[in-house]
Amino acid sequence: MLLNCAQPLPLLRHTDVPPRVIENFILTGYRFPNYSLRDCLLSAFRPTNETGNFWTHFLPVFIFFYHFVEVFGWESAPHGDDPFFYPLWNYFIGVFCLLMASSLAHLLNSMSIVVREVCFFVDYGTISAYTVGSSLAYYYYIHPRAGLWQTQEQKDFSVDTTQEFTQSSYAMVDFDVFFNKFYIPSACTVAIICVLSCCNTRQKWRQYRYVIRTLVFLLPFFISSTPIFYRLLTKSPYFNKSSSFASSSTMAVFFYRHCFWLLLSAVFNISKIPERFAPGRFDIWGHSHQWFHCFTFLSILDELHMIKAEVKAILLSPSLLVATSISPPLPGPTIASTYGVMLLLQTTIVSIIVGFSWKANCIYGPERDRLVKDRMKKHTKCH
Template sequence: MLRLDLAAVLECHPDKQIQAATPVLPCQAAMTTAILEHLSTLSVSGQQLRRLPKILENGLPKMPCTVPETDVPQLFREPYIHTGYRPTGHRWRYYFLSLFQKHNEVVNVWTHLLAALAVLLRFWAFAEAEALPWASASTLPLLIYVLSSITYLLFSVLAHLLQSQSELSHYTFYFVDYVGVSIYQYGSALVHFFYTSDQGWYEHFWLFFLPAAAFCGWLSCAGCCYAKYRYQKPYPIMKKICQVVPSGLAFILDISPVAHRVALCHLAGCQEQAAWYHTLQILFFLVSAYFFSCPVPEKYFPGSCDIVGHGHQLFHVFLSICTLSQLEAILLDYQGRQEIFLQRHSPLSVYVACLSFFLLTACSTTTAALLRRKVKARLMKKES
């Protein structure tokens, strides 16, 4: 920025007028020299700014280039994705810094990282606006749901960011990802049960819904971990069945109170804002499930969707929108259905249900750890 000494100017021109024809005075010459010096400084600063990207690039550690599929083991290759793979065997720092590198997993990482930040900020704004009673039993299912949402999103970030380090890391972080999915499924079941369910659904299913949801959450984790451990690439159809069937059962059960309420609401000419968000939640989940199950559009454009646009990225995008729609619906239900909650549930029943969340987490983590041990033993045998 060009800065002039106003006092010096006024001293040279006490009448605050500059006559164009007036001969140059010594103070005018001094002012002209100062201006030229400032312009020279600006020119140098501009050259430095132009060199800044190069300076920053030289200051950062050198990142290995991505490689084609032929340069990574079969385990890391994805159907119809030909390039953009990160080489294996580097130090952990490289894989963390690859968050800022262009490769075929970076969109998967950023979609769920930004979604986790959005969930946290939205919930924090809601908590401040509502002066949320943190210690209340009525708030506990909501807290666990938010925790489970952020957990599954961040576990997914870790899986896609770090899985390329080695074969054992690949299995380990995907097992962690499956634990996060299990946690999120049961966190969703909790808030759907306590805040969303309609009275007619509640009277029929209240006794066994949460135990069944916990079992299906564990089964989802166990099925995905076992399929990952059991089947080698190129994967047979049984791998997808072992993953999709348990997860599909968990979704059908967990979404049942929402689907019942949404159906009744729309049949009656739905005016509830929360019900519309729940509707969007279901639609976005179904779209995301399609992209998870089918490798499109990369199947029809092999090699053209390597960095941006392949099916798993679209799965992440729609699943993130599904979670944000669900969060908005749950916050509205929490606001508007407190009286129903207090009529149905005692604090003790809420605490017992929420305790089962941590038991499920322990069971899913143990299952993943046991299968990781089997993977490690198999890899060590393979190396020997």
């Protein structure tokens, strides 16, 4: 019987797709296999089990951008290409790549098994790049001495007063070596470990893949958040009655909310609630991965608000703002220390993705080729 080529490809049940494609407790709405690029793009507007996964990370790109550009309109903010904003732009790159890679991975993964593997390898890579982008923002805006140096005003103080300021509990020497020498390298190293581990879960340990992926990304959270933990446990660098203090004091609330959304996203990703209790009922809308996406984005949004609060605090204290004409205890951001770090990390991640993709092609290439031949035979019948 001839196929009706004008109609979209039929959606399949879990019994009609390769076991590799089946998601726990999702019974219907599968697109896989043999979708063309055009079919995949059009499926964004069809009710499939990936439609919600696509939109819950694609639409947030625009929401994030709306809140992000607000910083550059502040009265005290320098121009957008000023070195002061290099870490913030790297953070934006990390978030943008994460959201776009995640949404496109869910949209395009039905082209073949090999493409599916590559899509999610890229997804894991952008998550790790995002964690390093966050670390760069934390380092330059929430570092224990972010934006601080000894000003002429401070030099006019008595020796005892200046000594008290620089040796306060806020600037403990014990942590200087870690923050200044090991913080960013540690964040990059952990990010690479996360990519390797998550990519491996697509070929090994598949029974525990969701638990492993969730737990693996807890490690970069704790490493990246070290400056925040330090700030929460020490006194503010700003005078209590200053506008900088008022802005910086909101950081704790945003961070706790950031942690709350992350915890919820982890719970839904591991537990597979609600589809676990009603297999088949949440195949299209409302399954756990969509909630995971929503809560992940809410955590990112609160993280952005937290970073913006610290950026504003620094901008409201020009006497404490890092100036390129003065050598501060914490060097200001440069192209090499921000974009250079991200470029080196991305190059490493891309090489890892290429390696795993080559291996996936060796494993699943024959099956992909067989499905392509079957598709061509069906297409021939249409003419």
